[in-house]
Amino acid sequence: MVTIADVARHAGVSSSTVSYVLSGKRSISEETRRRVQISVRELGYHPHAGARALAARRSHVVALMVPLRTDVYVPVMMEIAISVTMAARQHGYDVLLITNDEGPAGVKRIAASGLADGVILMDVELDDERIPVLRAQGTQATLIGLAEDGRGLSCVDHDFAAAGAVCADHLADLGHREIAFIGYGSGVYHRHAGYAERTLTGFRDRAEQRGLRFLHRSCEGTYESTAGTLSRVLADRPGTTGFVVQNEGAIGPLLTLLRMSGRTVPEDASVIALCQDQLAEQFAPRLTAVTGSAQTLGRVAVEQVMRRLAAAGGGDRPADERVLLTPALTIRDSTGPAPRQP
Amino acid sequence: MVTIADVARHAGVSSSTVSYVLSGKRSISEETRRRVQISVRELGYHPHAGARALAARRSHVVALMVPLRTDVYVPVMMEIAISVTMAARQHGYDVLLITNDEGPAGVKRIAASGLADGVILMDVELDDERIPVLRAQGTQATLIGLAEDGRGLSCVDHDFAAAGAVCADHLADLGHREIAFIGYGSGVYHRHAGYAERTLTGFRDRAEQRGLRFLHRSCEGTYESTAGTLSRVLADRPGTTGFVVQNEGAIGPLLTLLRMSGRTVPEDASVIALCQDQLAEQFAPRLTAVTGSAQTLGRVAVEQVMRRLAAAGGGDRPADERVLLTPALTIRDSTGPAPRQP
DNA sequence: GGAATCTGTTTAAGCGCTTCGACACTTCGA
């Protein structure tokens, strides 16, 4: 193993000088800096992470706590995890993966052991048990999602309410008057998952404002479930011409079922999805969709933690940021003007 | 912060005694052990990870290098990542997430800095640049996938060849004689992704053995691409009655297109998918599928690294394991006897 | 009965790094 002492010897300086060259915390002459940098490169030196964490009381690691659930669209979680990792690297940080099943004890373990300097929490519940632990430990944290009491934390999320509202607006603008909102399975609503409730609320408020009649139906995302949901919708409200789909699993079945029921998209029925663009592009017709960027979400979360860490390191009280990312509407081929009344 | 010295003082012993109680590396009287354990609990002590790594030359972290690509089915990656994390925890290890874009330099960084004791590599290419780095650093590693030269490493993967063969067998058993294999996009084959090639080879060999006529077509997984692929297949081989689908994105479109072409599944055409059970259950009809367990894959990878680490720690040369997990065929409603010749 | 052995505990030496304070030297202002 190559140590800082090896580099110092090779460059003919003391090890503290090497440390200062690497950290930039003291001015170093151009010539010394260069010599040290050459030695670092030639010897392939990487500082020992543990030693650094011990001496500097900073591990340069952030923990990312991911949910085990699979009722949320999993690729999005992965995309967030990857963008968090890449963004963290840009700040010289690495990412430790923790699963949600460790719960508050896991958060405590990571914070108390100094394994991570900061924590990013996904799948946050409104009244999450991990938050008090974080506060007690004085660990810098960012939530992806919103919590009831966000004091001492930053958070970032998609503006799901705005996403719901955009769906209502788009369909209203096209002249649709009766809309069905195909949501997630009922379990998701029962545990008060923020994203599901906020989307629905945003949609509902705007729909009422725009004078739309609408129906919300939960749906598990299988073919059978979607078939059941659709037939109930059409029985209850035969005049329905607009569909908002939040459950990704229901999209394919819904398109198939509409076709089978003799409805052409978008001539007879318009479908707008709340999903990633990549997915929206896969269907025929390509779907009009409202999308938030998972990448941005991850990046912003990292930046928030980094700002908190910088403030705390500089002796300041970190600011509690609260960011909602505005989703984008991409109009494709699955929405069109409402059909004339038959 | 609570240190080992605090615990020692609280329990009225020396700090080395605390250390030995925690590690179990020396015999300790029952009474002392209990006192120490109580103190640990009361003070909420967690050893400082950096200090431990520094002194013991073990970080108790494994790095997991994940691909950025999204042409592979992403939920599977996430499932592997989660099962790796949970399995590692059972061994007292944490998981550091590294993205593939860091390449060989990333592996070197992690190994040289002592951030991780072992590495698990996903999305391994046959002749992967990271492998020599791993060997040079003497880092214990496991591949998820197979490499050309696996000396000094363990590896684990699904037995894709067997999966391909099972598909051929199942369709042959049902009396199908003309089969189409709908693969991944051509990019996947061009970069010689092991899973794609091995599945195809396994299928091809068994198909020839069983006297099947077959066609392999690559497919991007969008509706358009699937439509193009299917129409070419039906033009070239109108007698095709069996379909093997590897690209998850193509499944939905394929089912829709078959229905639109007047073919009923499974009466007129049988479809067998290479995908997760969860996905297979979502379609109508529910799909016969050949599935490997992503969870097992992650767990085995962790166990392999742990065995290597234990051997290396005990001064032995770790054994290079090479495990292929046998996939399972689940027969559902999308395959049936070949139709009588028209 | 005293040496040899075993058991349970402590002492102390690091592990590789950061960082404070000291130091040597240069530059500047009065």
Add this chain to the structure above:
DNA sequence: TCGAAGTGTCGAAGCGCTTAAACAGATTCC
């Protein structure tokens, strides 16, 4: 010309832990 201020480097302490070696006391054996 001298003291003050600034610049670049070094020495050494110490971060919290592990572990080899030493040690004290109880047991065993010849």
